[in-house]
Amino acid sequence: PRKIIIDTDPGQDDAIALLLALASPEIEVLGLSVVAGNVPLQLTTINARKICELAGRPDLPIYAGAEVPLMRTLVTAEHVHGKNGLDGPDLPDPQMPLQTGHAVDYLIDTLMQEDVGAITLCALGPLTNLALALRKEPKIAPRIREIILMGGAFSEGGNITPSAEFNFYVDPHAAKIVFGAGVPLVMMPLDVTHQALTSDAALESIAAPRTAVAVAAHALLNYHDRFDAQKYGGEGAPLHDPCVIAYLVNPALFSGRQCNVEIETESSLTQGMSVVDWWSVTGREKNAMVMRSIDRDGFFSLLTERLGRYL
Numbered sequence: 001p002r003k004i005i006i007d008t009d010p011g012q013d014d015a016i017a018l019l020l021a022l023a024s025p026e027i028e029v030l031g032l033s034v035v036a037g038n039v040p041l042q043l044t045t046i047n048a049r050k051i052c053e054l055a056g057r058p059d060l061p062i063y064a065g066a067e068v069p070l071m072r073t074l075v076t077a078e079h080v081h082g083k084n085g086l087d088g089p090d091l092p093d094p095q096m097p098l099q100t101g102h103a104v105d106y107l108i109d110t111l112m113q114e115d116v117g118a119i120t121l122c123a124l125g126p127l128t129n130l131a132l133a134l135r136k137e138p139k140i141a142p143r144i145r146e147i148i149l150m151g152g153a154f155s156e157g158g159n160i161t162p163s164a165e166f167n168f169y170v171d172p173h174a175a176k177i178v179f180g181a182g183v184p185l186v187m188m189p190l191d192v193t194h195q196a197l198t199s200d201a202a203l204e205s206i207a208a209p210r211t212a213v214a215v216a217a218h219a220l221l222n223y224h225d226r227f228d229a230q231k232y233g234g235e236g237a238p239l240h241d242p243c244v245i246a247y248l249v250n251p252a253l254f255s256g257r258q259c260n261v262e263i264e265t266e267s268s269l270t271q272g273m274s275v276v277d278w279w280s281v282t283g284r285e286k287n288a289m290v291m292r293s294i295d296r297d298g299f300f301s302l303l304t305e306r307l308g309r310y311l
């Protein structure tokens, strides 16, 4: 299996991504680094532990990371995710511990200890932890196999401002560091995730096994739908973060191309915008595989099948 560390700010869609990852034998989740984003760090660290316990993985190491973005003040998204960030299901307060030590040091130490190219980083939130790690120990860059991240938008426009996607908007300076690090990158922008819309039928299939995970996943998705349902002209809401994990399990579900991507950090109007050179109109170096489409049915059957593996 492919070794990954998941950097996350749960979030209902982060939670579904974690459940998908922990049910997939193709990948081995070494641990989680948690960041502030959808809600403050105090809550994202609780939410990450709730989900690991739900998945039957109280043994998984979870580290708290950055409380605030590199330069900007933290912007959160309670209007989408509820006041706890994980509103919807009724999950008990977690018993499992947070590890001592900072998530940034966990990322650095693990990458330095494991073989070169052994570890893939999956980023589901603002990129603050990854940027801090790359800045503190630049030697990790050539050791990372790949960074697969949810963030950005190009032809689709933004979801927090007209031009910026939430994760990049929250910490554009961090995103800029990550895109400039010379690490192989795969970017799942809104252009893809807005095609991964839930449907009533998908929600029913996910709920059908009636296990604790099925019931909680259904409640998470139902809550998630509440905010977005009308917005995208369909029945459901976009499952952003699970696209990252689905890509690891079955990359053939996605298509895209290698592009240059730069992140805007200056302009007040377009801060956090990902400028994707889809048509190669600049001579700038291609630094990311930018995904643009997804096989929606294939994605939902994978998700349903994997969540159905929990007993």
Ligand code: BDR
Pocket (backbone or CB within 6 Å): 011, 012, 013, 014, 038, 077, 080, 124, 125, 150, 159, 165, 166, 167, 240, 241
């Ligand atoms: C991203 O922002 C968060 O609200 C979601 O968890 C996802 O990572 C989508 O813009």
Ligand code: CA
Pocket (backbone or CB within 6 Å): 008, 009, 010, 011, 013, 014, 037, 038, 124, 125, 241
């Ligand atoms: Ca997220």
